[in-house]
Amino acid sequence: MTVTTVKPDSAAQAADAVRWALSEGTPLDVAGSGSKRGLGRPIQTAYTLDLSGLSGVVAYEAEELVLTAKAGTPMAEILPMLAERRQQLAFEPQDLGPLFGQPEGQGTLGGVVASGMAGPRRISAGSARDHTLGIEGVNGRGDLYKGGGKVVKNVTGYDVPKLMAGSFGTLTALTELTVKVLPAPEDCRTLLLAGREDAGAVAALTAALQSPYDVSGAAHLPAAVAARSQVRAVAAVGGAVTLVRVEGFGPSVTARVAALKEELGADAVLDRDESLAVWREIRDVAYFCPATSPASAEEGRGGDQDSRHVWKISVQPSEGPRVAESIRWALDAELYFDWGGGLLWAAVAPTPDTAVAIRGALGTAGHATLVRAPEDVRTTAEVFHPLPDPVMALSRRVKESFDPCGILNPGRMYAGV
Amino acid sequence: MRMPAPDDGVIARRREIIAALRAIVPGEGVIADESELRAYECDGLTAYRQLPMVVVLPSTTEQVSQVLRTCKAMGVKVVPRGAGTSLSGGALPLADGVLLGMGKFNRILDIDVANRCVVTQPGVTNLGISNAVAHEGFYYAPDPSSQIACTIGGNIAENSGGVHCLKYGLTTNNVLGLEMVLMDGTILRLGGKHLDAGGYDLMGVVTGSEGLLGVVTEVTVRILKKPATARAVLIGFPTSEQGGDCVAAIIAAGIIPGGMEMMDKPAIHAAEDFVHAGYPLDVEALLIVELDGPAAEVDHLIDQVAEIARSKGCCYSRVSTSEEERLSFWAGRKAAFPAVGRISPDYYCMDGTIPRKALPLVLHRMQEMSDRYALRVANVFHAGDGNLHPLILYDANKPGELERAEAFGNDILRLCVEVGGVLTGEHGVGVEKRDLMTDQFDEVDLDQQQRIKCAFDPDGLLNPGKVFPKLHRCAELGRVHIHKGELRFPDIPRF
Secondary structure (H helix, E strand, O other), X not given: OOOEEEOOOOHHXXXXXXXXXXXXXXXXXXXXXXXXXXXXXXXXXXXXXXXXXXXXXXXXXXXXXEEEEEOOOEHHHHHHHHHHOOEEOOOOOOOOHHHHOOOOOOOEHHXXXXXXXXXXXXXXXXXXXXXXXXXXXXXXXXXXXXXXXXXXXXXXXXXXXXXXXXXXXXXXXXXXXXXXXXXXXXXXEEEEEEOOOHXXXXXXXXXXXXXXXXXXXXXXXXXXXXXXXOOXXXXXXXXXXXXXXXXXXXXXXXXXXXXXXXXXXXXXXXXXXXXXXXXXXXXXXXXXXXXXXXXXXHOOOOHHHHHOEEEEEEEOHHHHHHXXXXXXXXXXXXXXXXXXXXXXXXXXXXXXOHHHHHHHHHOOOEEEEEEEOOHHHHHHOOOOOOOOHHHHHHHHHHHHHHOOOOOXXXXXXXXXX | OOOOOOOHHHHHOXXXXXXXXXXXXXXXXXXXXXXXXXXXXOOOOOOOOOOOOEEEOOOOHHHHHHHHHHHHHHOOEEXXXXXXXXXXXXXXXXXXXXXXXXXXXXXXXXEEOOOOEEEEOOOOEHHHHHHHHHHHOXXXXXXXXXXXXXXXXXXXXXXXOOOOHHHHXXXXXXXXXXXXXXXXXXXXXXXXXXXXXXXXXXXXXXXXXXXXXXXXXXXXXXXXXXXXXXXXXXXXXXXXXXXXXXXXXXXXXXXXXXXXXXXXXXXHHHHHHHHOOOOOOOOOEEEEEEEEEOHHHHHHHHHHHHHHHHHOOOOEEEEOOOHHHHHHHHHHHHOHHHHHHHHOOEEEEOOXXXXXXXXXXXXXXXXXXXXXXXXXXXXXXXXXXXXXXXXXXXXXXXXXXXXXXXXXXXXXXXXXXXXXXXXXXXXXXXXXXXXXXXXHOOHHHHHHHHHHHXXXXXXXOEOOOOOOOXXXXXXXXHOXXXXXXXXXXXXXXXX
């Protein structure tokens, strides 16, 4: 099927495009840069609404802790601008391009919010939802509307921006976003514990998170995954590696690292550069990226990673090791833990009942998303975690309240939504 | 302020409705006697009062579900209520409505330190959660000033904040899971002890929905380890501009204090006269900056803050050297509202948020309004996040003063919107700011919000008359208008 791309260069044009699609009764594939097109159920539309033309930072006021940018603004433009003022998006947005075999640095702000994902700092700073203050966008009626506000504290009306985070463009074609920005930490160190098995590692992470030392990252890499790290100090352990991140002002980091090292019995402390590198790997699921780059192919990284399906599994942290064990027992799976044991990234050799095995292992303790799989698999499998009937019914009505005729990314998350 | 006209047909069926409720909630759980109903006639916004038709106090989720299903079947409106501490009239009853009190849901169900969360019924007080986990060294971070009385269910409805929310977030940033009941009786569970709810962030839109979308029957919140230490610095400035500059400079230095409060001269004087906190009386603006965390961090930053204050021309600066002294700094701020209550028969507390850089302009314009309305105003300000609480002083016994105070308050909130801010930072819209919503939102914005309401409550029976100035029928809002051939940009690049 030939796909025609409509590329508006203003919010009003985007609204016109949706009105036109509505009048034609033709659905739109709503996209930013397309860097996360591989995530979600594939949809087939004759038209793509390409929002990458809506680009540019509208306002950045560091002292007010807010940034307003058009939805198609590349993250590669926003992140350096924040770094210059020593600020950041505290939820640590992921760059999943390489996981899908694409270059890094391609994502847009709209895509980051629409996919609603967050990195290791999710445990202390929250997710995209927690940092999205205001939105402007076009609903499925072709109305250009706004929700939320442009200040950090606001409870006026419904929190529409929250609904946008993680809605994958199915409710509104976002045209502009206002996000909360926060100071970037001055310094960063990581405590390393070597050779712990899963349960012992998660117990150590739990102890770290129960401490008063403001831990901002808590991950565990089983031996096979740790071996694939590009950070020498991690790969060289030659076994499982458990990592605890401490960030903040220099003297504070020094004091907290010293205290935690003692309390956890840590084996080593990674310096700033090593810390930044290893947490970027953890954030972007680098261990399960396909071996597309010549460098990684030469080093034998990746291996059969290309054909493995990648799952993101959110679980109550204390259940993490049990769920991991069940998945390993049922499937040929490699996995690692983030979020203090509450997030499992799993690379699974596909079988027909992978989804059943993973979701069965979870029970009611969390949810699982099939992040990477070939298109034909994503067409038939339930990519996003099946919702209980009453929640599904309400989700359908919420979809209809924004997009009654199913114009915006219909079926991207759930069939018929 | 007008509420939707009571439906005489419903009021005529009052006996029948009471009987139906008694069949669900036996005994004292249904209150129909006028003298007992009196206790529920208003919430924290006492200027508005209305006796409810009947009060029902269920004690199980199943009862809540049956009450709502029954009310829906009978076409009866329902107003949910927690502790009734809303400052915006969120729990103002309706003459033809059932008041659904959640006070019997007062048990903490599960303290899970390993997963750093607490599962609780919604009628437990905000402080009750912190107290329940204090022995483990944990606490629940959002701390609205009513935290002794307000309930976690009400906090969800209002997305409550507090003085520490710049660093630790509002309610919405600290909730992991909900059980709630829709108006048709459907029981839903959203989220849980894991992070992210899966599917749409329904929990996100329910939080802060002011009781219009559903009734919360169980809450899972995250708890945090208590900071090892806290110290505060009290800083006085000759002008409010310098105070505002100092706040901006602290944030620009990468410091997010646990609390950062500002008071203007009238507020400083009222507080000092009341609690003798030792505040300087010859300053125009007083800042309390509190740093919390590991001792090494707090000691490092407190010096930086004092240095920034000096560079911004402070004329008074005192760093707390003991826990007792730190608490004395806060004593005046925490008593600011009752302190103002001492110097005026009545006061009206406003709650707008502004971009902080607009503070000098807003204070200046507010003074002009104060002169014009011939009413005094004192300001306390969550300076870190721009949330302004002007307290308008008036005397309700003087004819016309309440109306003047309200008009003054409305002008302040319009000014907040005009400078790029919002109508409410933490108190909610309720009935109080309902008619100002059109100052912040266009009709198309409000229509989209009301369509969300339709997805949850298509008959509009849950807490009507709050938040939205105009009520539309869902059928009317649901119509899709297609304007073929009326596109303004026919030359849109399509390839």
